[in-house]
Amino acid sequence: xxxxxxxxxxxxxxxxxxxxxxxxxxxxxxxxxxxxxxxxxxxxxxxxxxxxxxxxxxxxxxxxxxxxxxxxxxxxxxxxxxxxxxxxxxxxxxxxxxxxxxxxxxxxxxxxxxxxxxxxxxxxxxxxxxxxxxxxxxxxxxxxxxxxxxxxxxxxxxxxxxxxxxxxxxxxxxxxxxxxxxxxxxxxxxxxxxxxxxxxxxxxxxxxxxxxxxxxxxxxxxxxxxxxxxxxxxxxxxxxxxxxxxxxxxxxxxxxxxxxxxxxxxxxxxxxxxxxxxxxxxxxxxxxxxxxxxxxxxxxxxxxxxxxxxxxxxxxxxxxxxxxxxxxxxxxxxxxxxxxxxxxxxxxxxxxxxxxxxxxxxxxxxxxxxxxxxxxxxxxxxxxxxxxxxxxxxxxxxxxxxxxxxxxxxxxxxxxxxxxxxxxxxxxxxxxxxxxxxxxxxxxxxxxxxxxxxxxxxxxxxxxxxxxxxxxxxxxxxxxxxxxxxxxxxxxxxxxxxxxxxxxxxxxxx
Amino acid sequence: xxxxxxxxxxxxxxxxxxxxxxxxxxxxxxxxxxxxxxxxxxxxxxxxxxxxxxxxxxxxxxxxxxxxxxxxxxxxxxxxxxxxxxxxxxxxxxxxxxxxxxxxxxxxxxxxxxxxxxxxxxxxxxxxxxxxxxxxxxxxxxxxxxxxxxxxxxxxxxxxxxxxxxxx
Numbered sequence: 001x002x003x004x005x006x007x008x009x010x011x012x013x014x015x016x017x018x019x020x021x022x023x024x025x026x027x028x029x030x031x032x033x034x035x036x037x038x039x040x041x042x043x044x045x046x047x048x049x050x051x052x053x054x055x056x057x058x059x060x061x062x063x064x065x066x067x068x069x070x071x072x073x074x075x076x077x078x079x080x081x082x083x084x085x086x087x088x089x090x091x092x093x094x095x096x097x098x099x100x101x102x103x104x105x106x107x108x109x110x111x112x113x114x115x116x117x118x119x120x121x122x123x124x125x126x127x128x129x130x131x132x133x134x135x136x137x138x139x140x141x142x143x144x145x146x147x148x149x150x151x152x153x154x155x156x157x158x159x160x161x162x163x164x165x166x167x168x169x170x171x172x173x174x175x176x177x178x179x180x181x182x183x184x185x186x187x188x189x190x191x192x193x194x195x196x197x198x199x200x201x202x203x204x205x206x207x208x209x210x211x212x213x214x215x216x217x218x219x220x221x222x223x224x225x226x227x228x229x230x231x232x233x234x235x236x237x238x239x240x241x242x243x244x245x246x247x248x249x250x251x252x253x254x255x256x257x258x259x260x261x262x263x264x265x266x267x268x269x270x271x272x273x274x275x276x277x278x279x280x281x282x283x284x285x286x287x288x289x290x291x292x293x294x295x296x297x298x299x300x301x302x303x304x305x306x307x308x309x310x311x312x313x314x315x316x317x318x319x320x321x322x323x324x325x326x327x328x329x330x331x332x333x334x335x336x337x338x339x340x341x342x343x344x345x346x347x348x349x350x351x352x353x354x355x356x357x358x359x360x361x362x363x364x365x366x367x368x369x370x371x372x373x374x375x376x377x378x379x380x381x382x383x384x385x386x387x388x389x390x391x392x393x394x395x396x397x398x399x400x401x402x403x404x405x406x407x408x409x410x411x412x413x414x415x416x417x418x419x420x421x422x423x424x425x426x427x428x429x430x431x432x433x434x435x436x437x438x439x440x441x442x443x444x445x446x447x448x449x450x451x452x453x454x455x456x457x458x459x460x461x462x463x464x465x466x467x468x469x470x471x472x473x474x475x476x477x478x479x480x481x482x483x484x485x486x487x488x489x490x491x492x493x494x495x496x497x498x499x500x501x502x503x504x505x506x507x508x509x510x
Numbered sequence: 511x512x513x514x515x516x517x518x519x520x521x522x523x524x525x526x527x528x529x530x531x532x533x534x535x536x537x538x539x540x541x542x543x544x545x546x547x548x549x550x551x552x553x554x555x556x557x558x559x560x561x562x563x564x565x566x567x568x569x570x571x572x573x574x575x576x577x578x579x580x581x582x583x584x585x586x587x588x589x590x591x592x593x594x595x596x597x598x599x600x601x602x603x604x605x606x607x608x609x610x611x612x613x614x615x616x617x618x619x620x621x622x623x624x625x626x627x628x629x630x631x632x633x634x635x636x637x638x639x640x641x642x643x644x645x646x647x648x649x650x651x652x653x654x655x656x657x658x659x660x661x662x663x664x665x666x667x668x669x670x671x672x673x674x675x676x677x678x
Contacts, residue, residue: 051669051675052668052669052673052675054673055675056673168573168574168577169574172528172571172574175563175567175570176567179560179563179567182560188556189548189556191542191543191545193542193556193557221603221604224599224603225599225600225603227599389632392632393628393633394629394665396632397625397628397629397662397665400614400678401665401677401678404676404677404678405675405676410678413614413678417607417608417611421604429516429520429521430516446559447559450559450562451553451554451555451558451559452554454551454558455553455554458551459553
């Protein structure tokens, strides 16, 4: 406990330099603007910033990326409140009550609620990050090939199940990502798979160009496809958060923070699910259910706390298992590897200081959004009024630079273009992108551990099912898939209803 | 095709694409070298996971096809109609992006100039209708050109000079 506090203190001290603080503030602002502009997502922002920070020292580069990430998730609330358009998918839940408040002339108060919810959510997640990373890291040391195999599969299955509205398409996207990860030289014998004699494909499909294509170029195409609506912004009152809004809804804040962090830890699910889950839980527990969707302070607070708490939550599995909790966290993972930081089960043994460095980065990011949340409202309103025809070509140029700069390979620009076009059509057909990204990240883990596991057991499949952690992960994968079969879902619902009725006084079991 | 609710026929077509892709992957995985000449265990054959993934995608593709057929995919077959007036924004924007990326890749034009030209043309094309209606076409062209030059120079400066990142 005290060791952790000392390490955290060291981290704060090492970051408290003018240069680092400047980087944190600039990155938070860039993140906020990216998040606020509809069509630009946190994933794309973090991916583009990864390129920009290639030559910086690892800690400064990762600080910039984390500040961008936190800033973007927070920034999404601005357009949700002012325009009824979520700046990022994570802010979709904030539209319901945020825009309703704005229509009542309370846009400033709504922005204040979003600011306080986001900061408190980040802090709850930050505490969880500091507390649970060592515990999860220790548990992860028990993971072998069998457990990592199921973990990778679980990530893709749960991400496919929760991130879209059609699990089948989510799983297809996830499996496509796993397949993409298999292109190029495989990790055990350096054998070329699906390269068709193309030399550039031997190196595989890099994550950053693929992400920039799927989230950047595809988004540019989506945005320019339709004529943008005229931006009408409601007038707003003071944006300074009210203490009463926080004290009155402290239970909602803590609940949403914990839900958001928990969802962040689940591989590949991400901030939008965290926001919706926190919102739904707040509505269930609320005494003012009828206000939800009509300008509920509690609803907006829950959504904003949930999505921002998800950010540190999503970093926990990155650090302990090298498995991302969300799409932007997948970019963070890639950035850590680019900068020579090796996350995974050994992180608490080899580099515990880094874990607390990340906690400190979250703190700096939350301070950044607090400063901008209180001061930059008018500037952001002006930015929101910038026509998308001016923003999109610049974004595409950045996508081109971002894809090229990681490895100085022209081939990566082609990868970006292909993923952009394919991503655009997949989105149009309602395929979610997050499982695709997670598949690309986890493909190598799945491949190596399936084959290692089979070699270790000499082809015997039982260790995949009888080891305790393997069994739990297998049960989660099987349960997630089976619950989407209508007959199984129906039977499970009846069984659950009977079970809960057994514990309900006065109601006999049917 | 619609973002929220694609038509069953679109799902039917995408299901067929997935199925064909999966069959191709499985076939290629089966034909892949098992490296037995290197005394490699058959359980670590390079095509093992890809083959299993192919089978998984084939099953899901088949389910998607069946589901779309049950939803009436074959009763109301609607091929997407191409209408340039409706799609001009997407086609023009996409073409400009592809030309820019292709041009940068294939030519020796300085990056800042290529970026400036691309941004200026993009802005001018997408503001053309409004500018023409308002009678401000020359002003629009000038603003687009200045905006393009500023952005091109700024991107070059920030990436190449400030952060020492190599540009295409």
